[in-house]
Amino acid sequence: MKNLVATMESLNCTGHMTNSQLAEDLLAKIPVSMRMQWGMVAASLGQEEPNLGDLSRWLEDIAVAASYVTTSSTLVREPVKEKQKYEHQLRNL
Numbered sequence: 001m002k003n004l005v006a007t008m009e010s011l012n013c014t015g016h017m018t019n020s021q022l023a024e025d026l027l028a029k030i031p032v033s034m035r036m037q038w039g040m041v042a043a044s045l046g047q048e049e050p051n052l053g054d055l056s057r058w059l060e061d062i063a064v065a066a067s068y069v070t071t072s073s074t075l076v077r078e079p080v081k082e083k084q085k086y087e088h089q090l091r092n093l
Contacts, residue, residue: 017051
């Protein structure tokens with residue numbers, strides 16, 4: 001999404017940034033719960049209709065947040081796997 005917006009801006013095709021059909025097509029690709037979150041963010045922007053740049057920034061924020069969750073859950077799960085591996089080795093003694 002970020003690259004799409006950057007390409008539109010570099011080609012000076014900013015008219016596409018407000019293309020509601022394109023926004024709907026892109027939003028259809030994400031889960032309903034995230035669409036609801038986007039709706040709340042879009043409503044809080046105070047604009048008549050948010051553009052693809054707004055959507056792109058929001059998706060970037062979501063990606064950053066997800067990277068923290070993924071990192072944290074990986075760190076939490078790793079010791080559990082090690083413990084299970086250790087217990088399995090003890091059973092086989």
